[in-house]
Amino acid sequence: MQALQKVRPAAGLEFRSCAEPVPEAGEVLVKVHSAAICGTDIHIAEWTPGYESMEKAMPVTLGHEFSGTVMTTGPGVDPALVGKQITARPSTTCGQCRFCLSGDEDNCTGRKGVGIGRNGAFAEFVCVPAKNCHVLPDSLDLAIAALTEPMTVCAEAVATAEVSAGQKVLVVGPGFIGQGIAILARAKGAEVVVLGRQDGPRLSALRAAGFEHLIDTADTPMGEALAEHGAFDAVIEAAGVPALINPCLQVLKKRGILAVVGIHPRPAEVDLTRLVRMHQQIRGSYRAPARTWDEIIDFLDQNQGLMGGLISHHLPLAEAMDGFALSKQRIASKVVLKIGDDR
Secondary structure (H helix, E strand, C coil), rough: CCEEEECCCCCCCCCECCCCCCCCCCCCEEEEEEEEHHHHHHHHHHCCCCHHHHHCCEEEEEEEEEEEEEEEEEECCHHHCCCEEEEEEEEEECCHHHHHHHHHHHHCCCCCCCCCCCCCCEEEEEEEEEEEEEEEECCCCCCHCCCCHHHHHHHHHHHHHHCCCCCCCEECCCCCCHHHHHHHHHCCCCEEEEECCHHHHHHHHHHCCCCEEEECCCCCHHHHHHHHCEEEEEEEEEECHHHHHHHHCCCCCEEEEEECCCCCCCCCCCHHHHHHHCEEEECCCCCHHHHHHHHHHHHHHHHHHHHHHHCEEEEHHHHHHHHHHHHHCCCCCCCEECCCCCC
């Protein structure tokens, strides 16, 4: 099979011919139907700082946002999973460290990410632990199901920021994570403002999804554009731009929460004196717990028209590098690669 892989610790990806994987104990073999390109994949392709741990896994197939069909099972896995449509949590635990052995898998010290530390879904087949799988409803389109993982990241960010009904929330960065955060914050009953820079296509996708308060700082400076909105109850930063952290704090109300979900290429400077006097909090947000996955699958199933509108490009795996270019240029909201046959 053909797989899109990271081969060396430098910029670039390569299509390589690989053998079909065989599931080990506790694993299932999944025939991939759809796999989405993530900001993490772009960082890996460009080889920005923070992914050096991947070197020992290379060559490694990318792709961790996916859906597909279970084809076979490894030893110790219920064969009833065969034929099920699934998505899977990409963070795999080792089962051997002291945390795993004590039942505290969330603090596992030997995690490997599908598509990062072990082979992922930018290929016809992928092996994943059966315990990481979530069975999908028959009514859910598999291309939309591939959005489950990034939407769980969005849900965790909204939870971390403690968004609630009646609040005023600023989302910085209108990429797919920012878009998903805006949608879930709105579903909580919050008034949402979304800010980007030279992000016309992505802001247009949010406008089509019913959002009104959309700002492009290429047209209007951030401070001027936000002045009419006053202080925000919560700010969720999904741009990954260190220089935006202090401006985010400046528009955050006293005792407000800044949730940072963007991956930053370098440290950010923070005015700690102002932070202290304003009683503000900065919280990091990353991986969602397993229970959130089933909640998001249900949300996707109930909102397929809305969520399908955020998929800006459907491409075959062979055109994946075009999808990377579209994403890097901020033309695409979300690129979904169609790899397998329709069910």
